[in-house]
């Protein structure tokens with residue numbers, strides 16, 4: 001299991017920033033294209049959060065370093081807040097939540113990419 005975790009943790013970690021880019025594209029399509037993809041965006045958000053939890057578990061199992069685990073843990077925390085702000089903004093019409101949500105999306109993109117880079121580069 002240790003070997004499996006070490007083999008798959010890098011690609012799984014890179015899937016998180018990959019999904020975030022896809023989520024930004026869905027919002028762009030919703031705002032400037034035809035038809036709303038916001039429900040799919042929300043479901044993909046839940047999937048992204050779950051994947052970040054899996055990445056943290058795999059990174060711990062694969063004995064990644066403290067900084068790598070810290071970045072993976074920070075990604076989980078930020079995505080938890082991101083999902084909550086997304087629902088607050090969209091379902092309760094709280095515009096402040098939506099505005100923080102978009103900004104936090106950019107921040108969590110950077111943190112998750114840094115986590116993936118660190119996790120994938122360690123052996």
Ligand code: HEM
Pocket residue numbers: 020023024027038039041042043044045046048049079082083084085086087089090091093094095098101102105106108
């Ligand atoms: C740069 C990336 C992102 C942008 C620009 C963005 C933007 C948005 C916007 C504009 C909304 C609708 C808000 C409103 O109508 O007031 C929304 C909703 C939402 N977002 Fe994001 N988002 C991003 C990334 C994410 C991520 C990474 C997650 C979670 C991991 C997420 C989860 C959600 C959820 C759960 C909703 C509510 C969907 C619903 O009510 O069905 N978003 N997002």
